[in-house]
Amino acid sequence: MIQSGKFLRALSAGILAAVVTSAAAQTPSPTQQATTPAAIGYVKTVTGQAWVTTTGQRVSAAPGTPIMIGSQLKTMAQASLGVTFKDNTMMSFGPDTELTVDEYLYDPAQSQLKLGTSLARGSLNYVSGVIAKLKPEGVAVKTPTGIIGVRGTQFVALVEDVK
Amino acid sequence: MKSIQHMMNHACKLTLAAVALALLGACAAPPPPPPKSYVALLASPDGSVGKVVVQGQRGEQVLAKAQQGALLDGSQPPFDVSAEKLQSDFGAAMKARPELPEQFLLYFELGGAQLTPESKTLMTRIVERALARQSVDMSVIGHSDTQGAANANEALALKRATAIAEQLREMGLKDAVLAVESHGERNLLVPTPDETAEPRNRRVEITLR
Secondary structure (H helix, E strand, O other), rough: OHHHHHHHHHHHHHHHHHHHHHHHHHOHHHHHHHHHHHHHHEEEEEEEEEEEEEOOOOEOOOOOOEEOOOEEEEOOOOOOEEEEEEEOOOOEEEOOEEEEEEEEEEEHHHHHEEEEEEEEEEEEEEEEEEHHHHHHHHHEEEEEEEEEEEOOEEEEEEOOOOO | OOHHHHHHHHHHHHHHHHHHHHHHHHHOOOOOOOOOEEEEEEEEOOOOEEEEEEEEEEEEEEEOOEEEEEEEEOOOOEEEEOOOHHHHOOOOHHOOOOOOOEEEEEEOOOOOOOHHHEEEEHHHHHHHHHHHOOEEEEEEEEOOOOOHHHHHHHHHHHHHHHHHHHHHHHHHOOOOEEEEEEEEEEOOOOOOOOOOOOOHHHHEEEEEE
């Protein structure tokens, strides 16, 4: 009885190991990840010094820098930055601007659509994309004093620095 | 001496008050407050004008006209924003706007991953346009019509998208960021009932960003 229990345990451990191994085998290698990152958008234009900070990692923005959910975009004085998202939403920023991408869901075939950002300060030019077209109520830009809802259009927003 | 200074001060105040009154009188309506944190609606690149809704701490405003603005706290009715004001506040942000994305549709012969002759020609153009961009990322999304089982169509659409992505890489886009997806029969261009052969739904959508 004890022996069969041991055997079962050994067997289940073996199965577990096999599952773990196959899961590890399915994890994309670093090179595969580099070609298919979990990016939701990319930097397209930069002048001056701009930063993209994702999960605590700050990188100097350049054309091709990936944007992820949670990324914070920041431009310094006399700098600008332009980003295009997977759903063709475009956001560009003038100097001394700070925006965080809080939420991004883009799966039109499953009606999973959401784009939530926070503009803490600075200037933003926003050209809406597929998400705003298919699900306007899924798009919002939060600012310190109000929330901007987007119904398929282009707009600009200025948030003055509170000092 | 003291009294003269006092009198002059008084006179100054009176003059200022008179000027202020004159200014007020000159304008029938008080001028709009200088916008601080605000949003302004613009026409989209395609010329259409949508809507912006502001839900602020002090009210809600709706903008439906181009070059109309509203304070972000929602406290005031919409006001017009001059082109000069837009330029001085947003010139840099507007100039940084990325190139507009471009979309192409490729069509397939029935049942397989073979492109129609017209779509073969289009492939060359897509590669040219992609290479012309400074920094390009692209999505390649496969779609099917509704003829056949949904899961078979999912696989077929993925096969089409993968074949196209492979060809694009071979045609000079080796290092481009290509996201390959299948929407199967879930995202029809032309709505049809199930089990309907529809050439326009057998497609791969390519977007250059």
